[in-house]
Amino acid sequence: MSKALSRHSDAQTIPVSFILNGRPQEMEVEPHELLLDVIRERLGLTGVKRSCDVQVCGACTLLVDGRPVSACTTLAFEVRGRSVLTIEGLAEDGKLHPLQEAFIEHGGFQCGFCTPGMILAAKALLDENPNPSEDELKHFMHGNICRCTGYKKIIESIMAAAKKMRSSGH
């Protein structure tokens, strides 16, 4: 570790072992380190975005044990022994996830800043409810904000992915 990155001399460190995108990850964190900073700055996975920083917008959504959390307001040590999925880990063997395909096919994004969070939140929804009504979808996703699309294309994308996933048994 370079001197610039070295830790505060009497800093408390917490060993953290977790599964990141299917692979074991071991590191030490300080109590105040945020999951968002650890994933972006220390592990270099920049799909997760810092935006509102107050758990309102959903751009920093990650899945921890399959459930959506705001990485901007999650302490990194909290993922000890748990499984973290970022957008980088969603495609399998070079094949995009049906949600990713549907967002491309149905134009579910414009600038793309909210998209990793949108897709991960949608995955959490479809994993627990493979056949949501549009109202259920809107209720679950209302904490993910998009400033470009007006949501119509996003809803279309998720509904299309849901249909495809049901028929393919994904």
Added chain:
Amino acid sequence: MLRRFRLEEPGSVKEVSELLGRFGESAKIYAGGTELLLAMKEGLIQYERLIDVKGVKGLNEIKIENGAISIGALCTHRQLESSSVLQQKLPALVKLEQNVANVRVREVGTMGGNLCFAEPHADPGTLLIALGAKMVTEKASGKREIAAEEFFVDAYETCLEPDEVLTEIQVPIAGANSSAAYLKFGYLERPSVGVAVALTLDQVEKSLADVKIAVGCAGPAPKRVLEAEAMLRGKSIEEARGAIAKAGEVAARAAQAISDLHGSQEYKEHIVGVLLKRSLHSALSQC
């Protein structure tokens, strides 16, 4: 960005209370962190130490015990919205929980944290007051029970002593012909006004045998409105519907609404009246 702090991970309520006693105002209990960490990131408050209470066993259960519904302080909003016990016994709380903030906040935010942080724009306190809930607390010298309506003192302030820990919320099981409703209004992330009504109907007399009303979010802390309750208690359903506008005015004054980003005082007072009327209607329709 967060400033550096130390983390304590006690395994029992007794240890939590001892740590609070030892470190005083330089330490704070941390559970879901959904509100605490926001305030710390903004630099509004700083602590040298956070006491993570999630390792304390037995505080995340929802069960029926001694004729009351017992909710562990560490239950997350997600647990509450999907609890079969609550779906059966307390549907008004389930509906409230389904609409707390967003799915990510509900995933980690806890009932105990929500109540103890006492952010004025929060939902559960208002309904718990109308339901006649009790807060069960513990510290080294013993336990006590606090009526929900006594718990909230001011914005971000409860009656908890510095080394006292909220462990459980007890909600009495409503008898037959009882129901409750909580309605809120807001166009920002947090609610601007919340109103709760809990009532018991006398099916023979077609009257309100009992009614409890609480208002929240508009002012510094959720409040029970005894004066508005008295205007409806014992009245026939028709009389109660007739008196609801006046009761709404009383409840609006009791809410101690302030003018802020959520709206003017006058606007919020109007909304209290509208929500009181609608929540009475909603509760009556479920009896």
